[in-house]
Amino acid sequence: xxxxxxxxxxxxxxxxxxxxxxxxxxxxxxxxxxxxxxxxxxxxxxxxxxxxxxxxxxxxxxxxxxxxxxxxxxxxxxxxxxxxxxxxxxxxxxxxxxxxxxxxxxxxxxxxxxxxxxxxxxxxxxxxxxxxxxxxxxxxxxxxxxxxxxxxxxxxxxxxxxxxxxxxxxxxxxxxxxxxxxxxxxxxxxxxxxxxxxxxxxxxxxxxxxxxxxxxxxxxxxxxxxxxxxxxxxxxxxxxxxxxxxxxxxxxxxxxxxxxxxxxxxxxxxxxxxxxxxxxxxxxxxxxxxxxxxxxxxxxxxxxxxxxxxxxxxxxxxxxxxxxxxxxxxxxxxxxxxxxxxxxxxxxxxxxxxxxxxxxxxxxxxxxxxxxxxxxxxxxxxxxxxxxxxxxxxxxxxxxxxxxxxxxxxxxxxxxxxxxxxxxxxxxxxxxxxxxxxxxxxxxxxxxxxxxxxxxxxxxxxxxxxxxxxxxxxxxxxxxxxxxxxxxxxxxxxxxxxxxxxxxxxxxxxxxxxxxxxxxxxxxxxxxxxxxxxxxxxxxxxxxxxxxxxxxxxxxxxxxxxxxxxxxx
Amino acid sequence: xxxxxxxxxxxxxxxxxxxxxxxxxxxxxxxxxxxxxxxxxxxxxxxxxxxxxxxxxxxxxxxxxxxxxxxxxxxxxxxxxxxxxxxxxxxxxxxxxxxxxxxxxxxxxxxxxxxxxxxxxxxxxxxxxxxxxxxxxxxxxxxxxxxxxxxxxxxxxxxxxxxxxxxxxxxxxxxxxxxxxxxxxxxxxxxxxxxxxxxxxxxxxxxxxxxxxxxxxxxxxxxxxxxxxxxxxxxxxxxxxxxxxxxxxxxxxxxxxxxxxxxxxxxxxxxxxxxxxxxxxxxxxxxxxxxxxxxxxxxxxxxxxxxxxxx
Numbered sequence: 001x002x003x004x005x006x007x008x009x010x011x012x013x014x015x016x017x018x019x020x021x022x023x024x025x026x027x028x029x030x031x032x033x034x035x036x037x038x039x040x041x042x043x044x045x046x047x048x049x050x051x052x053x054x055x056x057x058x059x060x061x062x063x064x065x066x067x068x069x070x071x072x073x074x075x076x077x078x079x080x081x082x083x084x085x086x087x088x089x090x091x092x093x094x095x096x097x098x099x100x101x102x103x104x105x106x107x108x109x110x111x112x113x114x115x116x117x118x119x120x121x122x123x124x125x126x127x128x129x130x131x132x133x134x135x136x137x138x139x140x141x142x143x144x145x146x147x148x149x150x151x152x153x154x155x156x157x158x159x160x161x162x163x164x165x166x167x168x169x170x171x172x173x174x175x176x177x178x179x180x181x182x183x184x185x186x187x188x189x190x191x192x193x194x195x196x197x198x199x200x201x202x203x204x205x206x207x208x209x210x211x212x213x214x215x216x217x218x219x220x221x222x223x224x225x226x227x228x229x230x231x232x233x234x235x236x237x238x239x240x241x242x243x244x245x246x247x248x249x250x251x252x253x254x255x256x257x258x259x260x261x262x263x264x265x266x267x268x269x270x271x272x273x274x275x276x277x278x279x280x281x282x283x284x285x286x287x288x289x290x291x292x293x294x295x296x297x298x299x300x301x302x303x304x305x306x307x308x309x310x311x312x313x314x315x316x317x318x319x320x321x322x323x324x325x326x327x328x329x330x331x332x333x334x335x336x337x338x339x340x341x342x343x344x345x346x347x348x349x350x351x352x353x354x355x356x357x358x359x360x361x362x363x364x365x366x367x368x369x370x371x372x373x374x375x376x377x378x379x380x381x382x383x384x385x386x387x388x389x390x391x392x393x394x395x396x397x398x399x400x401x402x403x404x405x406x407x408x409x410x411x412x413x414x415x416x417x418x419x420x421x422x423x424x425x426x427x428x429x430x431x432x433x434x435x436x437x438x439x440x441x442x443x444x445x446x447x448x449x450x451x452x453x454x455x456x457x458x459x460x461x462x463x464x465x466x467x468x469x470x471x472x473x474x475x476x477x478x479x480x481x482x483x484x485x486x487x488x489x490x491x492x493x494x495x496x497x498x499x500x501x502x503x504x505x506x507x508x509x510x511x512x513x514x515x516x517x518x519x520x521x522x523x524x525x526x527x528x529x530x531x532x533x534x535x536x537x538x539x540x541x542x543x544x545x546x547x548x549x550x551x552x553x554x555x556x557x558x559x560x561x562x563x564x565x566x567x568x569x
Numbered sequence: 570x571x572x573x574x575x576x577x578x579x580x581x582x583x584x585x586x587x588x589x590x591x592x593x594x595x596x597x598x599x600x601x602x603x604x605x606x607x608x609x610x611x612x613x614x615x616x617x618x619x620x621x622x623x624x625x626x627x628x629x630x631x632x633x634x635x636x637x638x639x640x641x642x643x644x645x646x647x648x649x650x651x652x653x654x655x656x657x658x659x660x661x662x663x664x665x666x667x668x669x670x671x672x673x674x675x676x677x678x679x680x681x682x683x684x685x686x687x688x689x690x691x692x693x694x695x696x697x698x699x700x701x702x703x704x705x706x707x708x709x710x711x712x713x714x715x716x717x718x719x720x721x722x723x724x725x726x727x728x729x730x731x732x733x734x735x736x737x738x739x740x741x742x743x744x745x746x747x748x749x750x751x752x753x754x755x756x757x758x759x760x761x762x763x764x765x766x767x768x769x770x771x772x773x774x775x776x777x778x779x780x781x782x783x784x785x786x787x788x789x790x791x792x793x794x795x796x797x798x799x800x801x802x803x804x805x806x807x808x809x810x811x812x813x814x815x816x817x818x819x820x821x822x823x824x825x826x827x828x829x830x831x832x833x834x835x836x837x838x839x840x841x842x843x844x845x846x847x848x849x850x851x852x853x854x855x856x857x858x859x860x861x862x863x864x865x866x867x868x869x870x871x872x873x874x875x876x877x878x879x880x
Contacts, residue, residue, distance in 0.1 A: 534629065
């Protein structure tokens with residue numbers, strides 16, 4: 001279908017809403033990678049064959065991750081008149097009872113997590129109400145979504161559609177207000193769009209937290225024959241799957257943000273750079289691109305305007321260093337992913353030396369909401385200089401490893417509570433908030449807020465993963481692990497990083513094997529500042545932090561290894 | 570012109586220059602390993618790191634590729650800068666303890682030895698990339714490049730096999746600071762195998778690039794000129810006649826201009842690709858004259874002269 005105007009969009013939206021509120025039964029199975037790991041595919045096939053066998057009029061839709069990775073596989077059931085029911089840890093042996101209950105129009109009571117009475121579409125403020133006047137009394141005692149502990153403190157902006165819609169259906173994305181912001185933006189001036197983004201206070205979600213509005217303004221003002229938009233989806237941290245979940249569950253949200261950015265800065269070509277570690281995310285991204293192109297939401301004369309924009313999905317090799325914007329650009333150009341010195345900054349001279357915006361895919365996914373609700377609305381979420389939400393992969397020694405989205409400013413302690421608290425019987429010893437680059441924070445840092453500046457001041461950074469480390473973990477061996485990670489990921493350009501990480505890792509290995517000396521700590525400390533000053537990019541510059549933070553907060557553990565009280569096994 | 574401050578001293582310099590270029594213009598010494606003023610600065614060794622303050626921000630940048638800005642304050646010998654230099658040389662000493670250049674540079678920045686704790690490797694290559702950049706920027710043969718990344722990085726030829734592109738010019742040998750790249754000439758190479766042997770003639774061997782090249786011999790004196798491949802490559806690049814390299818520089822002949830026949834028309838000087846021919850006024854007459862130092866013996870002038878005055 002060709003979408004040539006805003007009214008076309010509305011027509012499709014109205015039609016597609018019937019898919020979300022169908023007359024037949026709609027069964028959603030979470031088949032993002034987290035679900036697939038728990039055999040969601042087998043579950044889906046079992047549902048399909050059972051539905052056929054019992055002759056139930058139902059559609060089975062694959063949806064993305066709803067964040068409850070600890071309860072996969074997730075199954076949502078929407079039956080006319082009844083609230084949406086979400087089941088967790090669903091098993092194949094319960095499928096025939098579930099389908100029978102649906103056939104009899106009763107409620108299958110096992111494995112229920114919560115019910116949802118209605119959805120609020122963030123972009124359009126429209127409400128989809130599942131419930132009619134005959135509310136089934138048997139569901140009265142089931143907790144409703146808004147009171148469900150896991151979701152109570154979350155705020156879904158970036159993940160607004162994940163787990164709700166079929167990520168491979170552009171109509172369902174449109175039904176949830178998709179591409180309305182694009183239509184709105186095309187009627188605004190570039191300056192006004194940039195002003196809204198600036199007023200929103202949105203900061204780059206890749207970890208550096210650079211004001212997005214300022215970056216776009218610099219690119220818009222720069223001179224160049226062609227301007228580029230690059231969406232950085234090359235997540236390389238070893239402990240998170242946030243980019244994977246986003247692109248598996250709702251790739252259009254990123255695409256729409258890219259198109260609006262392109263219009264604002266005057267770009268004509270874009271690249272969605274995704275690590276090839278995420279084949280399903282790549283597949284869903286490519287499908288989203290294909291559908292958008294087919295609907296004329298990409299390509300020439302978008303939505304009937306004079307604006308044209310082409311996007312390609314580019315596969316990265318999964319190198320951590322390619323998350324760094326200049327290394328990403330170098331990789332896109334066909335070279336080894338090696339960073340380049342800045343200045344010049346990509347906004348002025350980036351891809352092929354042209355003005356380029358590189359933003360994290362999470363940053364882009366916020367844009368349609370900012371355009372729809374206004375920069376001011378967004379700036380009231382979170383705290384003064386840290387506005388909006390952050391998507392976080394919560395893992396480690398936590399009861400419910402999950403993917404959440406919370407307003408910035410929430411304390412780490414409260415965040416850990418969203419994940420069900422520290423694992424039963426374990427005590428939290430340390431935290432990481434920025435992967436290996438962020439190093440470790442002591443347990444008392446849990447009172448710190450999710451905040452770019454505060455976490456930076458504390459010696460870490462705000463990444464996309466928070467890992468709870470318990471008493472059983474050796475901080476010395478953790479430091480050795482961080483160094484082995486950096487050893488694998490260093491691009492090798494700078495002497496300080498390449499040779500430095502080799503030597504630091506060797507020293508940690510000696511300490512772990514009981515051959516360490518106190519002088520080794522002094523040596524590691526002495527190497528730190530020159531490695532930071534002498535390395536070009538954030539990878540080399542944060543290697544010392546990975547080690548120093550463990551020494552700073554857990555010096556006693558190093559002493560134990562050195563004095564022979566402990567050896568690695 | 571831009572005014573910046575280096576080590577407290579106000580300096581005026583041309584816009585667009587790098588900190589290193591300006592430092593050298595003003596006799597301020599900054600050590601380097603991977604820098605060559607004929608090549609695009611790479612910033613690989615990190616030895617030329619300096620402290621740069623702009624406004625209220627201080628950062629540490631490699632001076633070889635950082636463009637000067639108005640009002641910038643640079644320190645080339647602060648404690649933190651010296652610490653970077655020392656660590657770079659300690660690390661290089663641990664990687665390459667034997668090359669003379671590494672030991673000399675370490676001594677220059679005040680490093681006697683790598684810390685005892687650093688295990689010693691036995692590499693000679695410091696991964697400065699001078700060879701790669703010379704081959705691609707100056708010679709433009711693109712025969713060698715970095716392979717692998719991170720701790721496995723090394724310089725080699727594609728697939729570690731004999732190079733199709735190497736012309737044996739020795740540019741890489743010339744720029745390598747640790748002299749790990751070697752060029753060898755063998756007067757009479759031979760292959761020996763169980764059934765007998767085969768004469769390969771004079772060869773130049775670029776051992777690091779697993780490439781052996783046959784040498785072209787001078788038709789005059791019989792001495793080797795250069796690898797055949799190199800001369801063919803040059804001939805094609807500069808569009809020279811087939812017999813151009815048949816004679817070496819010593820045996821090659823140069824244009825003899827018969828002044829009686831010379832019209833002074835300028836046809837030879839206009840078409841000389843090397844600027845070896847010029848028109849000069851002599852005793853009221855304009856005649857062609859040859860600067861043999863520029864002449865490559867291409868004989869374009871011989872063909873072009875309407876009076877056949879050049880032989």
